[in-house]
Amino acid sequence: MMATSTHAAAEGTPTDLVVVPRAVLEADPHAVLARYRATVPCIRTDDGVVMLLRASDVQALVTDPRTRQVETEFARMRGITSGPLFEFFRQTVLLSNGEVHRRRRAPIARTFAFQVVAALRPRIRDLAEALVAEHGPRGRMNLLADYAAALPARAIALILGLPERDVPDFTRWVYAMSRALTSAWGPEDLPESDEAARRLIGYVEDLVAERRRAPRDDLISALLPSIDEGDPESAAEMRMQIVSLILAGSDTTRAALAIQTGLLLAHRAQWEAVCRDEALIPGAVAEALRFEPAVGSFPRFTLAEIPLEGAVLPAGALLSISTLSAMRDPALYADPDVFDIRRTDHPRWHVVFGGGVHRCLGEALARIELEEGLRALTRRLPDLRLDRPLTVRGSAAIRRVDELPVSWPTTA
Numbered sequence: 461m462m463a464t465s466t467h468a469a470a471e472g473t474p475t476d477l478v479v480v481p482r483a484v485l486e487a488d489p490h491a492v493l494a495r496y497r498a499t500v501p502c503i504r505t506d507d508g509v510v511m512l513l514r515a516s517d518v519q520a521l522v523t524d525p526r527t528r529q530v531e532t533e534f535a536r537m538r539g540i541t542s543g544p545l546f547e548f549f550r551q552t553v554l555l556s557n558g559e560v561h562r563r564r565r566a567p568i569a570r571t572f573a574f575q576v577v578a579a580l581r582p583r584i585r586d587l588a589e590a591l592v593a594e595h596g597p598r599g600r601m602n603l604l605a606d607y608a609a610a611l612p613a614r615a616i617a618l619i620l621g622l623p624e625r626d627v628p629d630f631t632r633w634v635y636a637m638s639r640a641l642t643s644a645w646g647p648e649d650l651p652e653s654d655e656a657a658r659r660l661i662g663y664v665e666d667l668v669a670e671r672r673r674a675p676r677d678d679l680i681s682a683l684l685p686s687i688d689e690g691d692p693e694s695a696a697e698m699r700m701q702i703v704s705l706i707l708a709g710s711d712t713t714r715a716a717l718a719i720q721t722g723l724l725l726a727h728r729a730q731w732e733a734v735c736r737d738e739a740l741i742p743g744a745v746a747e748a749l750r751f752e753p754a755v756g757s758f759p760r761f762t763l764a765e766i767p768l769e770g771a772v773l774p775a776g777a778l779l780s781i782s783t784l785s786a787m788r789d790p791a792l793y794a795d796p797d798v799f800d801i802r803r804t805d806h807p808r809w810h811v812v813f814g815g816g817v818h819r820c821l822g823e824a825l826a827r828i829e830l831e832e833g834l835r836a837l838t839r840r841l842p843d844l845r846l847d848r849p850l851t852v853r854g855s856a857a858i859r860r861v862d863e864l865p866v867s868w869p870t871t872a
């Protein structure tokens with residue numbers, strides 16, 4: 461099942477890492493990670509990726525100058541070497557380093573400032589309420605597609621000021637393109653992702669041109685001064701940051717909203733507690749993000765050997781920083797395998813949103829969507845039931861949630 465090729469270096473630190481077949485890990489990620497975390501700080505999966513397991517290392521290495529973000533290597537590994545998808549990987553803030561990263565991040569960080577996003581809460585609440593009202597009389601829905609996918613897409617459409625009629629196409633392109641960001645989807649999905657990338661990038665280009673003609677009070681208009689139309693490469697790069705925001709906030713929040721609903725419904729007493737007391741909502745959101753995160757890891761490269769307690773990370777390794785593992789580490793959380801929305805030991809900076817210069821830019825928006833998404837369900841559909849248990853697949857990057865049929869009694 462596993463090969464333990466560990467040997468001791470001269471100083472007594474193991475330099476060869478424990479190798480775990482990817483299939484073994486994916487079959488039961490939490491159990492496998494817990495087993496290794498107790499004895500070694502990292503493992504190597506049989507596809508060559510080195511996975512960092514312990515909370516203390518995860519928190520330290522995210523700001524360690526001996527690591528850097530991966531750039532187009534991830535795309536190339538997936539066989540994406542040209543076309544609109546490749547342009548996305550080449551130009552996105554998410555996969556860049558140093559000055560290039562600062563140049564890409566600063567304008568969107570300014571326009572996506574906390575206060576601006578916080579002011580959106582009432583409108584996101586209305587979106588969630590409207591979705592529940594739309595489905596309420598039917599007595600059933602596929603929570604993943606009908607609710608969890610719809611809310612982030614409508615929220616970003618609101619932020620960008622998209623006309624209502626564009627939302628269905630826009631939503632389809634977003635979710636088709638976002639499959640390219642995660643290895644939970646296979647190469648057979650890439651042609652559709654590429655076509656969706658072409659459409660979405662073109663759509664954003666048109667929006668920017670439209671706002672240039674008639675600016676409004678929205679995110680794209682606020683970004684116009686950062687888009688230098690006199691320099692086509694730089695203008696294309698800035699527009700790609702709008703695409704990055706759209707993508708980074710879709711699949712992640714969709715999965716998180718479905719997961720938190722599934723977890724709470726599976727822990728019925730905690731669901732009922734939230735139905736009785738809205739003050740429990742932020743804790744429920746934080747705990748669901750910890751217990752079964754939508755994003756299981758993020759990647760880095762090691763630029764040098766990095767000694768850890770009990771092993772040495774090799775230089776030039778593709779690292780998977782496992783937030784999934786860190787958030788079940790008993791060194792950080794008491795009783796980490798217990799789902800408890802009242803826990804008080806969440807660190808000030810939630811591990812699921814990463815750290816350092818790449819820390820999630822959309823955390824405030826994600827939390828508002830998740831909190832308002834939960835509030836509308838618990839207020840309007842307290843008798844909601846799962847018709848099938850929640851399944852979350854994958855241990856790394858954005859995880860994949862299967863359809864989640866739910867139902868509730870109707871008066872009709």
Ligand code: HEM
Nearest residue numbers: 553554708709712713716755758813814818820821822826
């Ligand atoms: C539950 C939902 C979310 C989770 C778990 C999540 C998680 C993360 C993580 C772990 C990173 C860091 C990746 C790395 O260091 O390699 C990240 C980056 C990012 N996130 Fe999120 N995210 C979520 C929602 C959002 C939303 C709603 C938006 C915006 C609409 C967003 C925009 C971004 C952007 C633009 C980055 C890149 C930042 C940079 O590289 O400088 N995210 N996110």
